[in-house]
Amino acid sequence: MIESVPDKRLIADSFSRAASTYDQAAAFQRTVGSNLLARLPAGFAPSGIVDLGCGTGHFTRALSTLYRQPVLGLDLAEGMLRHARRHSPGQGGWVVADAELLPLRSESRDLIFSSLALQWCPQLPLALKEAFRVLRPSGLLAFNTLLEGSLHELRDAWRAVDDHVHVNRFTPAAELESMLAGTGFGHWRCEPETHVLHYPQLGELTRELRALGATNHNPGRPAGLGGAARLRRLTAGYEQFRTAQGLPATWQVAQVVMVKTAAGERS
Numbered sequence: 001m002i003e004s005v006p007d008k009r010l011i012a013d014s015f016s017r018a019a020s021t022y023d024q025a026a027a028f029q030r031t032v033g034s035n036l037l038a039r040l041p042a043g044f045a046p047s048g049i050v051d052l053g054c055g056t057g058h059f060t061r062a063l064s065t066l067y068r069q070p071v072l073g074l075d076l077a078e079g080m081l082r083h084a085r086r087h088s089p090g091q092g093g094w095v096v097a098d099a100e101l102l103p104l105r106s107e108s109r110d111l112i113f114s115s116l117a118l119q120w121c122p123q124l125p126l127a128l129k130e131a132f133r134v135l136r137p138s139g140l141l142a143f144n145t146l147l148e149g150s151l152h153e154l155r156d157a158w159r160a161v162d163d164h165v166h167v168n169r170f171t172p173a174a175e176l177e178s179m180l181a182g183t184g185f186g187h188w189r190c191e192p193e194t195h196v197l198h199y200p201q202l203g204e205l206t207r208e209l210r211a212l213g214a215t216n217h218n219p220g221r222p223a224g225l226g227g228a229a230r231l232r233r234l235t236a237g238y239e240q241f242r243t244a245q246g247l248p249a250t251w252q253v254a255q256v257v258m259v260k261t262a263a264g265e266r267s
Contacts, residue, residue: 028197032253033059033115035193036144037066039257044140046110050074052099052131052143053117057084060091063113074102076120099127104134114143116253119170128183128258137262141185147192147252148172154205154249157237161230176254186261193253198246202238205249 037059046067051060054073064071070090074097075081081094088094097103099114099121112131121127124145131141148170158166171179173192180188199205241248 028195028251029116030058032144032193032195032251032255033062036113036115036142036255037062039191039255040066040111040113040140040142041257044111046140048109048136049111049113050104050109050134052097052102052112052114053120054084054094055080055117057088057091057094059113059115060084061088063111064091067111074099075117100130101126102130102134106133107136109134110136110139112139112141112143114141116144116146118143119145119168124171124176125179125182128179128185131258132184132260135260137260139260141258141260142256144253144255145176146170147176147254149250149252152250153238153241153247157202157234157241160237161233170252173252173254176256180256180258183258184260185258188256188258191255193255195251195253197249197251198243199249200246202235202247205247 047069049063049067049069049071051057051063051071051073054060054075055077057073060071060073070093073081073084073088073091073094075084075094076096076098078096081096084091085094095103099118100123112135118124118127128141135141150170151167155167158164173190177190180190199208238247
């Protein structure tokens with residue numbers, strides 16, 4: 001069976017609605033993005049930097065401070081960009097953009113940074129192809145993305161309730177590495193990370209996901225959690241995972257750094 005892919009408009013609307021609450025709930029996102037920043041090579045001096053899927057602009061500002069220059073923020077969600085613009089005076093501009101069709105000239109940038117955004121691309125190979133086009137020779141794409149296994153506890157708990165898709169699907173690690181190998185980038189590395197967060201109650205996890213805009217974006221998705229009986233079954237299903245630290249929520253993350261080698265350079 002061919003699975004439907006998430007609708008970009010639904011994704012953009014969801015994150016736009018979450019713009020005012022995102023930063024208060026984004027501790028995990030900050031950690032993962034900071035880990036990506038730490039993987040940028042020492043001595044790298046890019047000219048022309050893009051924060052792709054910039055959200056509220058946290059890492060746009062961090063990149064600007066690190067490299068002492070304005071950074072262009074791109075995002076599919078207009079609400080996120082409005083929030084970022086208000087909180088980021090002096091930045092290099094904010095543009096509504098689709099990662100699969102970037103509004104940028106070919107070979108015009110040295111660095112494209114993207115933290116926890118590309119998992120929302122229905123066709124990730126297109127986004128990688130666009131990044132390759134926009135980067136200059138020796139330019140760098142640094143991104144992270146969620147992998148299969150993320151929120152597996154929530155997915156398993158929902159199976160005790162019904163057969164609908166309630167949790168976003170993410171790319172298996174082997175499939176991602178196959179995609180990376182098929183790009184034109186001469187050098188790349190992909191490093192996995194596992195993060196386990198804990199919550200006292202299931203409601204705190206679901207409220208945080210809503211605050212982040214990271215709700216179910218699959219077509220035909222059920223609305224909300226349903227009635228009281230369904231919620232009780234979901235809660236009971238999740239309770240089986242409880243540890244002394246609370247209810248776990250696992251996130252599997254791939255940290256990827258790719259270099260567009262100069263023409264004629266051997267990979």
